[in-house]
Amino acid sequence: MSDEQPPSRNSPQKSWVDKISHLLTGEPQDLEDLLEILREAREKRLLDTDALSMIEGVLQVSQMRVRDIMIPRVQMVVVPKDAELETIMPLVTEFGHSRYPVIDGDRSKVVGVLLAKDLLARILENKTLKVHEIMRLSCVVPESKRLNVLLKELRTNGNHMAIVVDEYGQSAGLVTIEDVLEQIVGEIEDEHDDHEDEGYIFQRSSNEYMIKALTPMDEFDEYFSTHLATDEYDTIGGFIVSQLEHMPKKGESLIVGAMKFEVIRVDSRRVHLLKLKIIE
Structure with a gap:
C-alpha cells in the first residue's frame, strides 16, 4: 500500500510535485x-x-446539507390537525401552496402533510371533515442529509416536500424538491409568485413590498425616496450582501432605518427576491 496521501482539496497551494504531476497527466487532481x-x-x-x-x-x-437551504419552522405555513376543512380554506387561498405541514399543537410536532388537491376534492363532500382525516404521511429527513442524496430520494419516492427534523426528532423546518433544484439551475418562478411582475418592485400592502434583488439602486432610491446607492454595488441585492458581509440564507433579515428587509429567495450564488416592510 502506498504511503502517499491524496492532495487536500482545502490546501491553499499545491506543492511543486503536485504541479509537475498535473502537467504530466493533464488530469484534475481535486475539485478545484x-x-x-x-x-x-x-x-x-x-x-x-x-x-x-x-x-x-x-x-x-x-x-451542501439540508440545513443550508431549508425553510425554518417559524416560517412554515402550517395547518392544525384538528381543524375543519372549511376553516382552513382562507389560508390555502391566501398562500396558494400545493402542500402544507400538519401540526399537532405546535410547529415542532409535524404529523403529516395536507395536499391542496385533496382538500379541494374532499371539502365538496363534507366541509366538517378534519384535516387529520385526509392528510398524508410526511417524508422526514435529518438536517445533516446531503442535498444530492435528498434529491435522489425525493425523485425515487415521488415526494415533493420533506419535513426536516433536528437531533431530538422535532421539526426544524421543511425543504422542497424545488429548493434543491434551485441550487443547480437558479431561481424557479411559478404562477403563484407575487413578484412575477414586469417591474422590479411589487407592492403587497400599504407597508409591505416584494422586491427583485436585481432592482437597480437608483430605481430603489427613487421609489422609496432613500439615498442608499454608492459605487460599491449596483443592485439592492448587492446592497444587502454588502451590509451583511456574507451570502445570506433564506429568512435572514436586515434592518436599515425604518426598513426591514427579509431574504425570500436565494441560492448558493446570489440573492433573488426580498421582502421589504416599512416599520411604523
Missing part, C-alpha cells in the same frame, strides 16, 4: 482543478455561462 478546467472551457467557448453555472451547482449540491 476540475472547476478550473471547466472555467477554461468556458473561456474557450466550449461551454456557455449557464452550462458552467449549472455544473458548479451540481458539484456544490453534493457538498
